Amino acid sequence: MNFKETAKGILENVGGVENIANMTHCATRLRLNLKDASKANDEAVKSVDGVVNVINKAGQYQVLIGTEVPHVYDEFENLVKGSGQLKLEEGTNDGESIISKIFSSISAIFAPLLPALAGSGILRELLILAVQLGFIAEDSGTYAILFASSMAVFYFLPVLLAFTSARRFGASPYISALIGAALLHPNFLALMGNSGNGVTTSFFGIPAVLMDYNSTVVPIILSIWAFSYLYKWLDKNVPETLKLVIVPLVSLIVMVPLTVIVIGPIGVYSGEAIANVVNWLIERSGVLTGILIGGGWSVLVSFGVHWAVNPIMINNISQFGYDYICPLTFACNFAVIGTAIGVYFKARDKKLKGFALTGVITVALSAIIEPTLFGMLVKNKKLFLAQIIAGAVGGAYLGLMKVVTNAFVFGSVTTFPAFIENNANIINGVIGLAISVIVGAVLGYIFTNKEDKLA
Incomplete structure (x- = not known):
């Protein structure tokens, strides 16, 4: 992908510099606030090399790019701010509703920190595992240095x-x-x-x-x-x-x-109150919470409003050392993996099979579900429903067993060390995610027609 050309193509097709009120990005999307959304040509934006899809929700024009979005954003920002035609007022857009401003602000604030939070969380879990296996002693200098490295981002x-x-x-x-x-x-x-x-x-x-x-x-x-x-x-x-x-x-x-x-x-008391309410609901009805989050997380992601929940998870990890919500997002991601596996084994079209296999690998290694979600599942209502059901079933089990993670991470195979708490937590985590994969694969296979093609 030529990042500069991608940014240029997007800018030209959303109405140019003069139509940009504000801009930011999250882990996979370029998020734009447009002064006049009618000037954006959705189909033309989708045709730009590197663009996966366009979503106009929550008061934002969201361009789905994938994990390379920071590079595209840098070029986009240079084009907009370097034009001399416009000086952006950061964080302002009179056309946005209050809810939209909150969502876009949360996204802009937390997105730059996600790599640091995820990397630190995994390092923390690997350190716990190394202590449990006897590789590192808790009273050693090695432990102290690695512990400080893993906890600095939270402190x-x-x-x-x-x-x-x-x-x-x-x-x-x-x-x-x-x-x-x-x-x-x-x-x-x-x-x-x-x-x-x-x-x-x-x-x-x-x-x-x-x-x-x-x-x-x-x-x-x-x-x-x-x-x-x-x-x-x-x-x-x-x-x-x-x-x-x-x-x-x-x-x-x-x-x-x-x-x-x-x-x-x-701020302290309000943050604790929100986290306590969410955790209380999970404690009272883990199954229902698991169904709602495990099944509904992909819906939130599709609208780009899942960022509103991330601060709660981060607060739980930083304050209590564990979180109930994060495992339920794993259920969603592994349901996507399962559904894509079902499509791969049922479909005959080589492009569809290749896209499904790519989705399995991408989600398993990077936890990025958007390309598979928008490129395959959203376009087929039956497959989208299959993924929702699989995530809900797996999430129900995880919620029932009160499975937690000790780090704020995105759900993938590589981030599974976040479940290292005790043997029961690890075993139940594996079972819950296996349920999501199996149910997703079975339903994905059933709901796929052999003659289906990649739209």
């Missing part, structure tokens, strides 16, 4: 999220990172002593409830969202000759205390 998550949030909301990424870092400074943490969350102190006589912000998600995002308004006001009103000193000075003086006194505690 310093507020700093990383501050940076990506700032890019989304239009604030200074570096000042934002300092705001996040201040919440993790040893002197600040020392104020809590050994008492933990809830200890009070004061800032110029104003009472402040102290919280431990390492590994938290919601507080820093809310803080940087608020900071973006202050930053834009300062950037507009402070003379150019004084910006170098005044903007960061005022930003830190205002935002760090404001976060500690007001925004931080609200």
Whole structure:
């Protein structure tokens, strides 16, 4: 794929630079906010080399590309911002609904961190496995170094999220990172002593409830969202000759205390409340939750709104060390694998068989389901239903057995070490995913006609 030509082709067929209100990307999609969606030529965009499909949902024009989307985005950004015709206002689009803005913001904030989160999660599980097998001792320097490597992304998550949030909301990424870092400074943490969350102190006589912000998600995002308004006001009103000193000075003086006194505690308690509600529902009815998420995850992915659930999983991992939802997304992915296997063994058309086999390999190794989902399953309602049923059945078993993962990862064969918790968790994880594959393969075989072709 020629990334520059792909980006150029997409831009030309969505109405050009003047029609772009905002842009970002996730793991597989270029996500655009268009000023006038009617100017986009869907069929022309689909015909661009490297484009798999186009989805216009949740207030965004989503161009499905695959795992190479970051390279296409870089070229797209150069074309848009380098044209001199338009200066994007990051994170703004008056045409978007509030729900659409939330979804697009979550996507933009978390997408850049997914490789770090996934890689760190797998390293953590491999380290646990190495300890259990006796390869590495927990009191060794090797363990300490690898443990720090695997947990750094979670401990310093507020700093990383501050940076990506700032890019989304239009604030200074570096000042934002300092705001996040201040919440993790040893002197600040020392104020809590050994008492933990809830200890009070004061800032110029104003009472402040102290919280431990390492590994938290919601507080820093809310803080940087608020900071973006202050930053834009300062950037507009402070003379150019004084910006170098005044903007960061005022930003830190205002935002760090404001976060500690007001925004931080609200964020911590609201984030914990959301996670506790979700986990309570899973504990009360694991089967129903498994059916809904295992079967419905592909539907969320097809609309591009699954990003709204990812922060809950990340929060669970960082706060509790485990998550119930992530295994259910595995059920969906393995159902896609199973359905593609069924198609491969039933279909006679070489192109369809080749596409199905490619889908099996892609999902198994990279957990990217979109090409198979949009290229084969969505186009055939029976196959899409087969995958949903398979994911629901496998998810029901995983939910019933309360299977968890110890890392936030995308469901594939390569990320299976995330199930390493205890023998029962591993065994039930294998059984649940095997159910998804088998049911998907059987239904995929039944619902495929031998004469079906790749549309």
